[in-house]
Amino acid sequence: MRLLLLLLLTAGNLCAQGLDPQKLLRAPVDTWPTYNGDYTGRRYSTLDMINRSNVHGLTLAWAFQTHSVSVKATPLEVNGILYFTVPDHVWAVDAATGRQVWHFSRTSHGDHLGSRGVGMYRDRLFFGTPDAHVICLDARNGKQLWDKVIADVTVGYYISGAPVVIGNQVIIGTSGDSADVPHYLLSLDPADGKINWRWDAVPKPGEPGSETWPDGDSMSHGGGSIWGAPTYDPEFNLIYLGTGNPHPTLAGGVRKGDDLFTCSIVALHADTGKLAWYFQPSPHDTHDWDAIETPVLVDGTFRGTRRKMLLQASRNGYFFVLDRQTGKDLLTAPFVKTDWASHIDESGRPVPSPDKEPQPDGVLVQANMDGATNWMAPSFDPQTRLFYVNTQTAASLWYLLLNEDHKPDGHQGGTLSDFWSSSQLKALDYETGKTVWQRDLGKGHSFSGVLTTAGHLLFSGDTSGNLFALDPANGNLLWHVYAGGTLSSSPMTYQIDGRQYLITPVDSVVYAWTLPPAQ
Amino acid sequence: MGKNPLEQENAKRGAAIFQQSCAYCHGKHADGGPEAPNLIRSLLVRHDKSGDLIGPVIQDGRPDRGMPAIRLPADQAADVVTYLHALLSVSDSAGDSGPSSDYSLKLLLTGNAERGKTFFNRKGGCANCHSPQGDLAHVAQKYPPISLQARFLYPEGTPPLATITLPSGEVIKGTLVHLDAFSVSVTGQDGWYRSWPISQVKLKLEDPLEKHHQLITQYSNAELHDVFAYLETLQ
Numbered sequence: 001m002r003l004l005l006l007l008l009l010t011a012g013n014l015c016a017q018g019l020d021p022q023k024l025l026r027a028p029v030d031t032w033p034t035y036n037g038d039y040t041g042r043r044y045s046t047l048d049m050i051n052r053s054n055v056h057g058l059t060l061a062w063a064f065q066t067h068s069v070s071v072k073a074t075p076l077e078v079n080g081i082l083y084f085t086v087p088d089h090v091w092a093v094d095a096a097t098g099r100q101v102w103h104f105s106r107t108s109h110g111d112h113l114g115s116r117g118v119g120m121y122r123d124r125l126f127f128g129t130p131d132a133h134v135i136c137l138d139a140r141n142g143k144q145l146w147d148k149v150i151a152d153v154t155v156g157y158y159i160s161g162a163p164v165v166i167g168n169q170v171i172i173g174t175s176g177d178s179a180d181v182p183h184y185l186l187s188l189d190p191a192d193g194k195i196n197w198r199w200d201a202v203p204k205p206g207e208p209g210s211e212t213w214p215d216g217d218s219m220s221h222g223g224g225s226i227w228g229a230p231t232y233d234p235e236f237n238l239i240y241l242g243t244g245n246p247h248p249t250l251a252g253g254v255r256k257g258d259d260l261f262t263c264s265i266v267a268l269h270a271d272t273g274k275l276a277w278y279f280q281p282s283p284h285d286t287h288d289w290d291a292i293e294t295p296v297l298v299d300g301t302f303r304g305t306r307r308k309m310l311l312q313a314s315r316n317g318y319f320f321v322l323d324r325q326t327g328k329d330l331l332t333a334p335f336v337k338t339d340w341a342s343h344i345d346e347s348g349r350p351v352p353s354p355d356k357e358p359q360p361d362g363v364l365v366q367a368n369m370d371g372a373t374n375w376m377a378p379s380f381d382p383q384t385r386l387f388y389v390n391t392q393t394a395a396s397l398w399y400l401l402l403n404e405d406h407k408p409d410g411h412q413g414g415t416l417s418d419f420w421s422s423s424q425l426k427a428l429d430y431e432t433g434k435t436v437w438q439r440d441l442g443k444g445h446s447f448s449g450v451l452t453t454a455g456h457l458l459f460s461g462d463t464s465g466n467l468f469a470l471d472p473a474n475g476n477l478l479w480h481v482y483a484g485g486t487l488s489s490s491p492m493t494y495q496i497d498g499r500q501y502l503i504t505p506v507d508s509v510v511y512a513w514t515l516p517p518a519q
Numbered sequence: 520m521g522k523n524p525l526e527q528e529n530a531k532r533g534a535a536i537f538q539q540s541c542a543y544c545h546g547k548h549a550d551g552g553p554e555a556p557n558l559i560r561s562l563l564v565r566h567d568k569s570g571d572l573i574g575p576v577i578q579d580g581r582p583d584r585g586m587p588a589i590r591l592p593a594d595q596a597a598d599v600v601t602y603l604h605a606l607l608s609v610s611d612s613a614g615d616s617g618p619s620s621d622y623s624l625k626l627l628l629t630g631n632a633e634r635g636k637t638f639f640n641r642k643g644g645c646a647n648c649h650s651p652q653g654d655l656a657h658v659a660q661k662y663p664p665i666s667l668q669a670r671f672l673y674p675e676g677t678p679p680l681a682t683i684t685l686p687s688g689e690v691i692k693g694t695l696v697h698l699d700a701f702s703v704s705v706t707g708q709d710g711w712y713r714s715w716p717i718s719q720v721k722l723k724l725e726d727p728l729e730k731h732h733q734l735i736t737q738y739s740n741a742e743l744h745d746v747f748a749y750l751e752t753l754q
């Protein structure tokens with residue numbers, strides 16, 4: 001009996017050191033317990049120790065050198081420890097000192113394009129690998145607890161997205177676009193990786209959505225990668241997910257139709273993975289413009305009516321406001337100048353112009369493959385009521401590649417010549433989609449995300465490697481530093497022992513910034 | 520980009536054998552026919568290691584699915600396996616790094632050269648800086664068609680000229696090295712690199728590509744193909 005009691009006490013202690021699942025239901029304060037900080041995807045922190053009046057004094061707290069590739073993850077911070085990834089590697093780092101707690105590594109085949117981070121359930125961490133495994137680690141020491149293969153790496157599947165823990169489910173999807181395969185989202189049991197449910201981004205013949213494909217063969221190679229992390233509304237118990245583009249990526253002729261549920265925002269019942277509703281930002285995409293950008297959940301007034309909304313600045317250049325209970329479109333508005341759509345239909349979808357689809361002689365489009373924005377996180381600041389997003393304008397020539405039998409040549413059936421691009425950080429009014437202010441980020445593009453805080457601050461970076469803090473109300477510059485590389489992910493923040501830290505992954509180095517200690 | 524794996528000697532031999540013994544059913548590009556599967560998407564081919572799965576199918580066929588035994592000598596079967604793996608690797612990365620330099624002129628040449636010449640001389644304003652007898656003489660011979668198409672739309676590698684006025688009134692001219700929201704740097708006429716905080720100097724830029732930059736947002740698709748057709752006449 002005494003032994004049992006001791007065991008129970010020990011188990012209790014372990015839980016106390018792990019992540020309290022209730023933390024996931026609130027805006028991040030002393031923790032950053034999930035990819036976007038909380039389930040809303042707003043990337044807004046209520047911390048204000050670093051604020052508009054003192055941010056000019058922000059200074060380096062520490063730097064962690066991964067000796068690795070670019071860190072594209074957003075670190076989690078739980079109980080004073082940061083957890084982050086690059087493909088095949090996970091680090092636990094002391095969030096106050098930058099010293100390594102442990103490092104997990106493995107080797108794998110597969111695509112090593114990027115890894116967006118870990119998910120956490122109590123004292124367990126979960127991450128996806130280049131060979132499409134989901135691995136569970138003991139957060140205390142990095143020891144592997146289980147390893148589950150969720151897809152076949154030999155046909156190009158891998159995992160880039162960060163797992164998101166919802167209740168006692170680990171939600172993770174498949175990535176990959178090199179071999180024209182259909183993609184899916186899974187709910188795994190944190191105890192052993194057993195699959196609770198699976199949602200397929202592309203239907204099978206006869207299922208709803210199959211009428212938007214020519215045949216079973218096109219569906220079975222239809223794409224719809226799950227590159228990103230979903231958001232979640234506990235009230236409706238709905239998971240919100242953006243899906244990837246259809247395959248073959250640039251050759252639309254073999255998949256005539258809307259190609260559901262690719263390039264879509266979908267709401268799934270969290271307990272079953274069943275589809276509640278969908279909205280398709282890019283019907284029949286032929287430009288690689290997925291709709292995986294964060295579906296940001298915002299409550300507020302929309303043209304005089306209280307609404308529970310979902311906001312997305314999509315890679316195709318359009319900003320969408322949806323009613324997140326029904327999926328009904330409230331607003332569709334371009335946030336960059338673009339020329340691929342002929343008009344907006346009655347349901348709010350931009351309709352692609354057939355003459356902007358890739359052709360053998362090259363078609364000029366005022367955008368490139370990276371699109372008007374990409375996987376990097378946007379932010380919504382409830383103090384300014386503005387939506388912030390790193391945007392890109394570009395021009396490129398798109399070629400359709402067919403073989404002598406007029407079938408797509410290679411996995412994407414096309415290619416492009418990229419000319420120039422430039423980036424702007426934009427603050428959007430969600431009721432109109434209009435730009436309230438913008439800041440030039442320079443030539444080219446970056447994958448720098450945005451963070452806003454209650455300290456009346458916005459953090460991000462430009463294409464020349466400058467990190468900066470702006471006043472989110474008007475874009476005025478408040479702090480900047482050249483960090484020797486571009487912000488390769490999205491910033492996050494947390495507070496430990498009375499100090500607030502800002503984390504900025506810059507290529508292979510993770511920098512922590514803080515205010516000097518009070519004298 | 521590494522070497523094209525289809526150029527390996529054994530892959531080339533394998534391709535020839537494939538055309539002779541396999542293409543009739545599986546297609547010239549191994550992407551399938553009415554009765555036979557697409558081998559680029561075949562799980563069996565994807566899971567094969569050095570012929571351990573493909574080898575037996577070649578030798579024994581798949582009688583249950585109507586494929587006859589092909590019975591190739593072992594070295595020929597190995598060459599076919601190498602060819603198929605090369606084909607997968609090329610297909611999985613095709614187009615990822617832009618169009619190939621030998622892209623067919625016939626595919627690109629859809630415009631009207633006369634209309635292109637008119638655009639060049641009038642609406643486009645190209646003749647203000649360029650001349651078919653001068654800098655553009657024989658331009659179609661200088662570049663592969665696919666490069667010429669990209670280059671006239673947006674020639675790269677010509678940095679803007681910068682004129683910097685220092686607080687003292689001193690004026691420095693040079694080619695721009697870097698410009699962002701916080702600093703500007705140039706290579707001066709003396710060849711030396713210098714930089715200044717952007718807030719402390721006056722900067723004037725002359726970008727020789729400015730007209731190209733404007734035009735690329737204005738061309739209709741027909742206009743750009745007409746101009747390309749015209750430039751291709753400058754042999």
